[in-house]
Amino acid sequence: MLRILLFIGCLAAPTLLFAQASIKGKVQSESNETLVGASINILGKTQGAITNLDGLFELENVLENDRLVVSYLGYEADTLAPVFDQTMLITLQESGEALEGVTIKARSESVVDEAPFLNILITENELQKAACCNLSESFETNASVDVSYPDAVTGTKMIQMMGLDGRYVLISREGIPNIRGLNSRQGMMFVPGTWIQSIDVGKGAGSVINGYESMTGQINVDLFKPESMDAWYLNGYLNSFGRMEINANHQIPISEKWSSGVLFHASNLSSEIDGNDDEFMDLPKARQLNFLNRYKYEGDQFMSQIGVNLFMSDNAGGQKGFDFNSDLSTSSVYGYEMDTRKAEVFGKLGMIYPDKPTQSWGFQYSLSYQDFNGGAGRRIYQGIEKTAYGNFIYQNILGSSFHQYKTGASFLYDDFEETFDSNTPTGLDTAMYRTEKVPGLFFEYNFIPNERITLVAGARTDFHNLFGTYFTPRVHARWEFIPSWTLRGSVGKGYRTPNALMENSSVWISARELVFNAELKPEETWNTGVSIAGSLLVDDRPLSIVADYFYTDFINQLVYDRDVSSEQLVINNLHKGSYANSFQIEASYPITERLDAKAAYKHYQMMMTTNGILQQMPLTSRDRVFANLAYATKYDKWKVDMTLNWNGPMRIPNTSESPVEFQQPSESPDFFMLNAQVSRGFRWGSIYLGGENILNFKQSNPIIDPENPFGQNFDASMTWGPIAGRVIYTGIRYKIK
DSSP states (O other), X not given: OHHHHHHHHHHHOOOOOOOOEEEEEEEEETTOOBOTTOEEEETTSSXXXXXXXXXXXXXXXXXXXXOEEEEXXXXXXXXXXXXXXXXXXXXXXXXXXXXXXXXXXXXXXXXXXXXXXXXXXXXXXXXXTSOOOBGGGTTTTOSSEEEEOOOSSSOOOEEEETTEEGGGEEEEETTEXXXXXXXXXXXGGGSBGGGEEEEEEEESSOOGGGOSOOSSEEEEXXXXXXXXXXXXXXXXXXXXXXXXXXXXXXXXXXXXSEEEEEEEEEEEEOOOOOTTSSSBOSSOEEEEEEEEEEEEEEOSSEEEEEEEEEEEEEEEEEBTTOOTTOOTTTOSSOEEEEEEEEEEEXXXXXXXXXXXXXXXXXXXXXXXXXXXXXXXXXXXXXXXXXXXEEEEEEEEEESEEEEXXXXXXXXXXXXXXXXXXXXXXXXXXXXXXXXXXXXXXXXXXXXXXXXXXXXXXXXEEEEETTTEEEEEEEEEEEEEXXXXXXXXXXXXXXXXOOOTTTSOGGGTSBOOEEEEOSOOOOEEEEEEEEEEEEEEEETTEEEEEEEEEEEEEEEEEEEEEOSSOTTEEEEEEEEEEEEEEEEEEEXXXXXXXXXXXXXXXXXXXXXXXETXXXXXXXXXXXXXXXXXXEEEOGGGSEEEEEEEEEEOOBBOOOOTTSOGGGOOOSBOOOEEEEEEEEEEEETTEEEEEXXXXXXXXXXXXXXXXXXXXXXTTOBOOOOOSOSSOOEEEEEEEEEEO
């Protein structure tokens, strides 16, 4: 608490008000036609406005040296100085060129200026710079989230934020926690990219409203809404490995207040890809069906929505010849299998009061059932997870809009049934059953004296039936100390219950004996961070800069120790024995009107005590560099995007006790990954052609002793780079507005 009070005192001290003025204006054509929906933006800032039905706009907090950019589809954009003492009359000239479609030009990725914590918004335009077949592949053009390769068999892509595993990030769908529990490792692969409208990436401890599980950040996924989605959106995808996808989104208008939307996804990969000739498939065979249907009601005061999501996925990997529905216990070849089934009902209710615009309440809920069956080699796993979640939120003000608050109550129910047969002499062979019931209360206070200062202080108390009381305080502060430059800071605590078997594939795909050295305990962290974001004009174009530093201190962490022995994997609770430092600086700049560039450098110090030694976490780069170029012709007819990632060396777990021929170096080499895509836009949509890992970099010999997968030296978890080589893909997007 002392740490929080000191933090509040340091960041809330500046309370200077900046003298600014508001402007009013009207936008019209040369023929005096009112232009409805014209955009008025301040150059180099995220601040802006849109004209109403009368072509009028109003913009507050404008400085004398600001420059207004006024634009409207089909008209030449104009840049002009603000006028404060009268209503501005702005006349735009027609561009004189016929349009092939409706195009809105906006930044595809940006820091949310008004957010009290560092929040990066990734829009649909940014997502379409890559194939984005699923959520785990949606961050390839984003510097804040890293994609890594956990093993050489399962084909799972996992994310890292601040260098730490993605399981410490709260991943929600429209505010409702979604990818967690037994689904925390593979769940991102089950969210089709064509369903996603935007992604909010928040760094640091999140809001207490969303629960206690946000430890290093929060990723919130917004799907296409029933009331605003296209009548039809169809997407077809095919790559050089033989992976095929069909996606279909359809809006179903019902009435003035009711709307409905259907989202469908089907994909299949049946080829056996073995680029390094080790007789193991580089990617597992996979087939997936995903269906979501939801309804939304929007009245004058009451709003509600309800949705249903049905999902099935089958994966079969390992040695060539292993196929779907094979029996792991009797198979003569080494196989990996994971069959997943999920059914979910989710929704929201809300009420606003027109005579009391500051007062409202909402209720979020979800009910889900998930079934997992599979394993690897002779290790067999079965798991069932039943989850119920409810969150009631009430918000209002205290006296004035300077003082706002949100309060409410939540309830989380998780029922886990797991059975695991490790088939090792003294390994983990057990049935694990646990039921978690966690009611909670929360309160969050917002102090907003002006548009430049925001202070958010919140706390929640949750009553866990197995682990006692969780008290979770969190504080966020934002200060725009000079125009266009914002300083942010945060500190907060987080908890989560780990799932040792499903959260780390190294448990499955090696011959190591599994040793569970401790009873299950919740993981617990403190996260503290500061960031600065702003822009400055260089040759009349904005250079945007974001720099952040975060420190994560683990009070308790579940550790998978592969350094203790080459023959064992020790799973242990580590108390006050690990921490993480993360630094990132990112810059973006429009080199020309149509060519944008961004680059980032990231440094991670991830320290963990393994085999009694405090050392860098294994298989995590200390240094990374990211660079992206994006070019678009007029009206986005042609778009070209290229992303280059450099991954620095990683520490490899100790293998000195292994036979000489199976020993690994202490550190991996560095490597580059290059992705690119070109797309051609039409009135009806677009076609695209791209490539991933264009440089064709592959980790040589990613599997230890692949000739003897049932032998004592086999290990497919020592993975630090990509397994599959270059892949070329093509696709088509078709829209009916």
